[in-house]
Amino acid sequence: MKFFEDDVLVVSKKFKGENDILVCSMSRSRGIFWSVAKNGRKSKRRFVNTFEQPSILHGYFRVSSVDRFIVEKVEILENFVNIKSDFVKTLSSWYVLNLSKDLSVLGEAYDLLLETLYKIQNFNSYDEVFRTILLYSEHLISVEGFEYESSFSEKNDLFAWKEHVKNVVTRVYGIAPRFLFIIDEVYNYMRML
Numbered sequence: 001m002k003f004f005e006d007d008v009l010v011v012s013k014k015f016k017g018e019n020d021i022l023v024c025s026m027s028r029s030r031g032i033f034w035s036v037a038k039n040g041r042k043s044k045r046r047f048v049n050t051f052e053q054p055s056i057l058h059g060y061f062r063v064s065s066v067d068r069f070i071v072e073k074v075e076i077l078e079n080f081v082n083i084k085s086d087f088v089k090t091l092s093s094w095y096v097l098n099l100s101k102d103l104s105v106l107g108e109a110y111d112l113l114l115e116t117l118y119k120i121q122n123f124n125s126y127d128e129v130f131r132t133i134l135l136y137s138e139h140l141i142s143v144e145g146f147e148y149e150s151s152f153s154e155k156n157d158l159f160a161w162k163e164h165v166k167n168v169v170t171r172v173y174g175i176a177p178r179f180l181f182i183i184d185e186v187y188n189y190m191r192m193l
Helices: 087-103 108-122 126-143 158-173 178-192
Strands: 002-016 020-027 031-037 056-063 069-078
Touching (some): 002 087, 002 108, 020 087, 020 108, 087 108, 087 126, 087 158, 108 126, 158 178
Parallel strands (some): 031 069
Antiparallel strands (some): 002 020, 002 056
16 A cells, blocks of 8 residues: 655545545646545544635545545645635636646646635735736646647737637637636626726
């Protein structure tokens, strides 16, 4: 039986059965990977509020006989309270996390994602938050090796830039991903304020 420990960013979670939690995480060394927190829903001490996205955790994992990662223990390093307490920042973080989960397999994107989440957390202006998620989309597409035409220069026109990013993401996916509506929601909410 092998064990490893790593700092991971919680990207998403799903409930499996009555007690287990499937956790999608990203680390610098492994990229995106899934693990299982056995009895994670029942545990009152081991996993209380630890798998809420986004969060940075220091995790201790066991590799099972069928090469499945089992979460043994986690410690919260960063909980992104400023993101979770703000609706627009929460939506923005969901967008970048979902884009990362679906497009990113490389650990190289880990630092880019962390930097983006810290920017989202620290900005006071929704305009800056929105620009950050658009820039993140462009950078992630480039880092992951997809072709991105960087000739788009209308970055002062947020609506045109948003539509351009949506078109590129749709072209990379082949269809518009379900989470792409979040960009429109953030844009519309930002414009109402």
